[in-house]
Amino acid sequence: MAVATRVSHRTHSAISPTSVLALACHFLLLVSSAITPCFGFSGVGGEDEGNRGGDLYPEILRDEAVSRLHQLGKVSDGDGYLERIFMSPGAVRAGNLIREWMEDAGLRTWVDCLGNIHGRVEGRNASAEALLIGSHLDTVVDAGIFDGSLGIISVLSALKVLSINGKLGELKRPVEVIAFSDEEGVRFQSTFIGSAAIAGILPVSALQITDKSGVTIQDALKKNSIEVTEEHLQQLRYDPKSVWGYVEIHIEQGPVLEWVGFPLGVVKGIAGQTRLKVTMRGSQGHAGTVPMSMRHDPMAAAAEAIVLLESLCKHPQDFLSFDGQCKSYSLESLSTSLVCTVGEISTWPSASNVIPGQVTFTVDLRAIDDMGREAVVYEFSNRLYQLCDRRSVSCTIDRKHDANAVICDSDLTSKLKSAAYLGLKRMTGYVQDEVPVLMSGAGHDAMALSHVAKVGMLFVRCRGGISHSPEEHVLDDDVWASALAILAFIETQL
Template identity: 75%
Template sequence: MASHSTINKLCKSSKLIPLVISLFTIVVLLLSPISAAAAASTHVSDGLKNNLFPEILREEAVARLYELGKVSDVDGYLERTFLSPASIRAGNLIQTWMGDAGLTTWVDGLGNVHGRVQPPNASKKALLIGSHLDTVVDAGMFDGALGIVSAISALKVLNITGRLRHLRHPVEVIAFSDEEGVRFQSTFLGSEAIAGVLPVSTLQIPDKSGLTVQNVLKENLIDTTEANLSLLKYEPESVLGYVEVHIEQGPVLESIGLPLAVVKGIAGQTRLKVTVRGSQGHAGTVPMSMRQDPLVAAAELIVSLESLCKNPQDFISNDGSDGHCNAFSVKSLSGSLVCTVGEISTWPSASNVIPGQVVFTVDIRTIDDIGREAVIYELSNQMHSICDRRSVSCLMERKHDANAVSCDSGLNSHLKSAAYGALKRMTGEDIGDVPVLMSGAGHDAMAMSHLTKVGMLFVRCRGGISHSPEEHVLEDDVWAAGLAIQAFLETNL
């Protein structure tokens, strides 16, 4: 340790900063390439020394994720649907964080929260980075929120270090108001509006209480009509591309022991609403042989759907006899097809009444769009056969369709390099090749692909669990995501 006399000589030297500061700070100033003004901040200096910024990209980001995870419309679990009171509170919180990062903020006509930096002399084409602020019922706190928080944190680092103003393109972070589609059973309301593909009829879709999308917007002092909905659309020539960071929602990254992956593409999906109507009656007086029970018919339909989706090769051929061309591989379909009945309701829903009506949802996903249509065609055939045999009526409505999306190879190449560099800087080791995965879950990138090229990063989640309170991401993996986005912005913009 230096003696008191040595420290006194250092403090009196005319060649050193004329301030009484600790020897530790002097060493940091002499060895670090950062400015003296930045080094004077003890909170920031440790992060600046090694350029990894754990205070912002890990500690602060994780704290914000947990804070956002407490913003819910119900006690006991997380639920935040389109423009609900909790959704508004979450949007206000996100706006505050955007402002803290040096971004100009606003809320658009569909409740999307925006934060934008417009560097001097930058090109007009903006890079968009986004994810969603809404949740499913009984949700986890990382789905959607991780992407928003990681992007804001990365931009905050660039702002603190003075590099934000040197970007060659504007950067805009968007927290989309609806991706999950829980309230109105119509996904991607926010991102489809920006991409310009949201049908104007969507404004008149009712929720379970009878309120329409337009009603809910008006309740929140947003005057969006069929006439001005198109004003929300971004022009393709104003956008450089779209990037999304999201938890994997699957177990692959955990199984291979890596925090990040690049997404090659996103499976297409269709959401159906099936209504089965029969003859409502007394549970004790109608003989079993004379019943027209829609619930039993629905149960058979659901089991039939499971068989179809587990073994599509047993029901669908490639010879064109099923009414579809043979431009898809049944083997490929078998490897990616998943089907889910997630919601079912009966009327009048009483223990001593044979139901008169049953409604259930069907979610069908696969990377093969033609194969998905073939599955829907076969399901429709089975439905009419079962319903005719049971003397009940059936109606199948398509509530949502999204074709499979391929991510842009150029954006993915840059994201892959950024992820590799971030992980190497964190670990000091060569982690090998960053994996490339397909996404079976839908993302706002699907809607944004109608506007511009898209790229995605996946972040490891524990057990591959998502849409559940058990959803969890390691703090260091949150750090890796933010560091990768920071590296992507520095290298490419």
């Protein structure tokens, strides 16, 4: 019989135990469950698997699912690496493959005017509110094979089991699986294109956003024989009255589940996000002839600003002040969820013997508390302008993206937690701890769908917390666990 076994950190993670423990504690301050960070699941042993295979369906929920993940991971626009961007040839091929798998699971399929792939079963009552389950089929550049794809393939495997058992038509409400055409925003620098259209929050003007080659979103769709107009976009929006809820399975993209030794976790909420573009302009000059005391160097100013941002985000309590009851909640929330990143920096003219005339850098700022996030943006902006005045350089701050935090529905979260527990118990015969409850620092399609429905998310452990990389990896048994969990969840709709 399979049992809960102690996880070797050396085997499962390349991150130092000290740093991972600190990060795990950082995130787990927000969880609602008590977790003992030393147990994992080894999966089902040979004899036990054989005895209970009829309940666990390893040939579909694990073996075929893992095979499909690797098959989809080979569908790429890149030569020697994985890349699928909005409506690229690779993305279209991937969509066709997913559509085949949807039909294999007994679903009726179609492609909408934004390139999203849909598969639906009506169940006993086609007019009832539908359960939507989805994730994205696009990838970043040089991606791993699990981000997005796992959430699509796991649910299709679960529905295939129901179809084989003749239970698909017994569902009390329609179930619709959606493979979103673009979540990452690589091609058009605009995230959630597919899910935002379904949620009705994609403006018509977005159709004219261009990629680096000057091709618009509308052009990219038209090239693939998909006509989209303002009327089409309006018709694509789902009526909130027609949707019961939205559920998404996704790899964690962080190390917490691995550290606590649990294959699955449920998501309490998704952090809000602000993206800034900061431009600093000074006096361009010769690196050898302008005295240090006479320079107006935007590079030095940018360096000071970036260190300032790091200090602000590490120790917000030293910079911010709140009035009344907001203080303790916002500061506690920021101390456990605030993360800030400068991911891009560029200079002009970018020559080793020239004092730059201009420096531009990006800021990505995330927190679960929207008011706290706004306070950090405000404080950073004020201190940045003071810094620029002191250094006699000019600076502008462009706000490029804002997304409010999303709190997952408590009822859906509870149902997903129970389903995850049941799925793991089926696999192992024994579950010592409660399923972890985590916050998500990464953005997900659930953020867009929250505009039309209550949302819930299930996280799946990934090795080392690594994502957006070829090193991204999920154990075969964890793929199996995710499929068993979503199967148990869907079975509550029978």
